[in-house]
Amino acid sequence: MLGIIGAMDVEICALKNMAEKAEVKTVAGIDFVSCTLEGVPACIAQCRPGKVNAALCTQIMIDLFSPGLILNIGVGCSLSKEVTIKDIVIASEVCQYDFDTSAVDGVKGLIFDDTVKLPTDKEFSHSLIAAAEDYGARVHYGCVATGDTFIGTQKLKDEIVSDFGAICGEMEGGAIGQVCYVNKIPFAVLRSVSDGGDESVAIDYPVFKEIAAKQSSAVVLSFLRAKK
Numbered sequence: 001m002l003g004i005i006g007a008m009d010v011e012i013c014a015l016k017n018m019a020e021k022a023e024v025k026t027v028a029g030i031d032f033v034s035c036t037l038e039g040v041p042a043c044i045a046q047c048r049p050g051k052v053n054a055a056l057c058t059q060i061m062i063d064l065f066s067p068g069l070i071l072n073i074g075v076g077c078s079l080s081k082e083v084t085i086k087d088i089v090i091a092s093e094v095c096q097y098d099f100d101t102s103a104v105d106g107v108k109g110l111i112f113d114d115t116v117k118l119p120t121d122k123e124f125s126h127s128l129i130a131a132a133e134d135y136g137a138r139v140h141y142g143c144v145a146t147g148d149t150f151i152g153t154q155k156l157k158d159e160i161v162s163d164f165g166a167i168c169g170e171m172e173g174g175a176i177g178q179v180c181y182v183n184k185i186p187f188a189v190l191r192s193v194s195d196g197g198d199e200s201v202a203i204d205y206p207v208f209k210e211i212a213a214k215q216s217s218a219v220v221l222s223f224l225r226a227k228k
Contacts, residue, residue: 003067054172076170077197091189098147121186131223146174
């Protein structure tokens, strides 16, 4: 079974509308839709924005539905001049830019032991890259940075890039990745870029959010068709 998690309804509604044999189980206020998508067994859930919401949803999904893979989809911001609005970013690894114990250990983002960045599953991620390219999107592969702040200033962008070398920012992937990592579940993170993560976000995000979200769902469907 493939687990699919998005933070907002707009990020997963297209997939839920295509779900066949759907059954809904509500736990902790989260609807988990077990179904088939393009003939592939799947479980779809909307976790709500933020790391705690994302982690809660992921652990419940693992405990109740035992997915063999988990995919986090949705929108994100560009942290690189090479990444522009409506591009697709597939994470090579994820980090949590706002996890900061550097006052005592000198390392930002050290989530446990000596770990700052968690690698995504390579085979899974490269299959998503191929699906995005088949869809016709411009695709980037690199570090995705997660935090509980909506990135909207050049100053914060520059700090994240300097500290982590990330090319895309968002609010869930690093938390989902951490839960998957400790549960030994392969995972991947797909982001469709909705804005530049700077002072123009108030203009760009409302305009491109829905376009970007629908694009991420379209890439998932392309992936599933290829998988089938």
